[in-house]
Amino acid sequence: MLVRAPALRPELVRIADMVEPSSRVLDVGCGDGALLEYLARTKNVDARGIELSQAGVNASVAHGLSVIQGDADTDLVEYPSRAFDFVILSQTIQATRQPKLVLEQLLRIGRFVIVSFPNFGFWKVRLKLALSGRMPITGTLTHPWHETPNIHLCTIADFVALARELDARIDRALAVDESGDVRALSVPGYWDNLTAEGAIFLLSRTA
Amino acid sequence: MSTLFQPLTALSGLPADAIGDVITFGNDQPLTLDSGAEIKPLTVAWKTYGTLNAQKSNAFLLCHALTLDQYAAGTHPVTGKPGWWSSMVGPGLPIDTDRFFVICINVVGGCMGSSGPHEVDPATGKPYGLNFPVITVRDMVRAQAMLLDHLGIKSLFCVAGGSMGGMQVLQWAASYPERVFSALPIATAARHSAQNIAFHEVGRQAIMADPDWQGGDYLIKGTTPRKGLAVARMAAHITYLSEAALHRKFGRTLQDREALSYRFDADFQVESYLRHQGAMFVERFDANAYLYITRAMDYFDLAADYGGSLAQAFRGSKTRFCVVSFTSDWLFPTPESKKIVHALNAGGANVSFVEFDTDKGHDAFLLDVPEMFATLRGFIGAAAQARGLNAKADA
Incomplete structure (x- = not known):
């Protein structure tokens, strides 16, 4: 039933590239399941998802994916440790209520954790805030402050600090520019923190 | 075999x-x-x-x-x-x-x-x-x-x-x-939750309170506990619907009358509907079977x-x-x-x-x-x- 044409946004393709074939994957906040479907089709993974919106869950299940309706903030505790090879949190961590706890849970559940997020340290964001004195609206941060689901925005430097605090190993890091092109991000990445619109991190637990 | x-x-x-x-x-x-x-x-x-x-x-x-x-x-x-x-x-x-x-x-x-x-x-x-x-x-x-x-x-x-x-x-x-x-x-x-068991118990008591139930021997004695089984169905039927659905279907609409009767007839459509549901059910279901199957559901506790x-x-x-x-x-x-x-x-x-x-x-x-x-x-x-x-x- 996996019949939808792939129209995967470039960032998701980069994430998919990090996933090993035939692995067990959990996509947290999987939307309509586009990434999972792509992974199931191209990499033969055991694909599972959690999605908050009913419409997203129904669309995913209607397309033959194993997805449950759930909330990253509350439902990750239900998963056993090391249940998955890869746990993916794509453009979602900034919308969780407790990003640190969520990341902790992801590192417990998955052998590897892939996190992507918009970089609030991007120069355009800094400049808009500095010059206009208003909350920035950009290509990735599209909502006005009072309507945004992004309640915990961070910069690349902030994220690296959190990863270190949680004793996570940064196995790979990519800086994503406005056109969706990526380049390797060399941690701590002060330059990338200024020039990248977003980032993708591949983490694993050191302990 | x-x-x-x-x-x-x-x-x-x-x-x-x-x-x-x-x-x-x-x-x-x-x-x-x-x-x-x-x-x-x-x-x-x-x-x-x-x-x-x-x-x-x-x-x-x-x-x-x-x-x-x-x-x-x-x-x-x-x-x-x-x-x-x-x-x-x-x-x-x-x-x-x-x-x-x-x-x-x-x-x-x-x-x-x-x-x-x-x-x-x-x-x-x-x-x-x-x-x-x-x-x-x-x-x-x-x-x-x-x-x-x-x-x-x-x-x-x-x-x-x-x-x-x-x-x-x-x-x-x-x-x-x-x-x-x-x-x-x-x-x-x-x-089955305590609330679910409670509703089932109401139904079972309604059946067993009907004199025509005859201590469960109604088939032998040639009676049918119609009223008891119908009441059991009426109570259960309410639990199958939501408050919103009941309101959407019936509201407070009166049944076949312009004004309240000041009696205990089925003034409201919802009453008439439930009576009808009860009466229909009696024609197709056995009262004792209702006791046994509701009991089976009450006993269900998979984790136990x-x-x-x-x-x-x-x-x-x-x-x-x-x-x-x-x-x-x-x-x-x-x-x-x-x-x-x-x-x-x-x-x-x-x-x-x-x-x-x-x-x-x-x-x-x-x-x-x-x-x-x-x-x-x-x-x-x-x-x-x-x-x-x-x-x-x-x-």
């Missing part, structure tokens, strides 16, 4: 072949119950739709709810109405009878041909009545497994059902994980059989699950489904969970919810693909 077929004649007013298929197992194959009692000989009645493929890999078991029966599709022989899931089961429908061999079995304790209080006890030649042993959901599932053994079906492609049918689905997945490729428990729970851990019931399961709930179902509310999902997740099982937004209440699983059809079609289709089932049973 010494089984003998015999035509079933105990169901009054129906030709023997109206029941579908019936088997009576030999006395050497009793159904041993959770209570320790035995049913022997055991009779099981069932209906099938579609064709079993050569590999016997496309069998799709439907488990029916409390007051339903094996007539999931087609026309019901007693009511003349379409089967309870005729919107879901048929050629080209989500449970596609061109593709799957659909089996629906009347539960033990029921009143459509399987052994139950309404049937004749071969030991006495009289209807069992209250001499029928108390049965559980697990007993129902055991009897179904016996029938599938008889039919040579080792593994089921899918087991699906709503409400009490969903309880059977969960029991199937826990008791026979290797026989269940995919499972579809809908609007159900892994245990696994040291109090629901996750343990499903540990290591290879079954693909899709758990379904409805926003306005207050009888089997979404948190009950979530408990099942959490247990399945904790056990590392392959599970989907969908909640459908509807105001139709518990009965939504029997009704036209287009989004449910589309989603279940996706789940079933993906499972069929994983099972290697072709689009047509014989292709």
Whole structure:
């Protein structure tokens, strides 16, 4: 039933590239399941998802994916440790209520954790805030402050600090520019923190 | 295996072949119950739709709810109405009878041909009545497994059902994980709640308070506890609907009158509707069967059989699950489904969970919810693909 044409946004393709074939994957906040479907089709993974919106869950299940309706903030505790090879949190961590706890849970559940997020340290964001004195609206941060689901925005430097605090190993890091092109991000990445619109991190637990 | 077929004649007013298929197992194959009692000989009645493929890999078991029966599709022989899931089961429908061999079995304790209080006890030649042993959901599932053994079906492609049918689905997945490729428990729970038991007790007390119940011997004494059974149905029927659906259907509209009667007639449409539901139900259901089946649901507590851990019931399961709930179902509310999902997740099982937004209440699983059809079609289709089932049973 996996019949939808792939129209995967470039960032998701980069994430998919990090996933090993035939692995067990959990996509947290999987939307309509586009990434999972792509992974199931191209990499033969055991694909599972959690999605908050009913419409997203129904669309995913209607397309033959194993997805449950759930909330990253509350439902990750239900998963056993090391249940998955890869746990993916794509453009979602900034919308969780407790990003640190969520990341902790992801590192417990998955052998590897892939996190992507918009970089609030991007120069355009800094400049808009500095010059206009208003909350920035950009290509990735599209909502006005009072309507945004992004309640915990961070910069690349902030994220690296959190990863270190949680004793996570940064196995790979990519800086994503406005056109969706990526380049390797060399941690701590002060330059990338200024020039990248977003980032993708591949983490694993050191302990 | 010494089984003998015999035509079933105990169901009054129906030709023997109206029941579908019936088997009576030999006395050497009793159904041993959770209570320790035995049913022997055991009779099981069932209906099938579609064709079993050569590999016997496309069998799709439907488990029916409390007051339903094996007539999931087609026309019901007693009511003349379409089967309870005729919107879901048929050629080209989500449970596609061109593709799957659909089996629906009347539960033990029921009143459509399987052994139950309404049937004749071969030991006495009289209807069992209250001499029928108390049965559980697990007993129902055991009897179904016996029938599938008889039919040579080792593994089921899918087991699906709503409400009490969903309880059977969960029991199937826990008791026979290797026989269940995919499972579809809908609007159900892994245990009956105190509130659910309370509503059932109201129904049972209504039946037993009817003088025509005759201590359960009404079949022998030639009476029918109509009023008691009707009240039981009326009370239960309220729990199947949401407040919003009742209001949408009836509001405070008066029935066949312009003004309040200042009497105890059915002034309101909702009263008239419930009386009608009660009266219709009495024509097709046996009062003692209602006692036994509600008891089986009350006794259902799957985790209790696994040291109090629901996750343990499903540990290591290879079954693909899709758990379904409805926003306005207050009888089997979404948190009950979530408990099942959490247990399945904790056990590392392959599970989907969908909640459908509807105001139709518990009965939504029997009704036209287009989004449910589309989603279940996706789940079933993906499972069929994983099972290697072709689009047509014989292709």
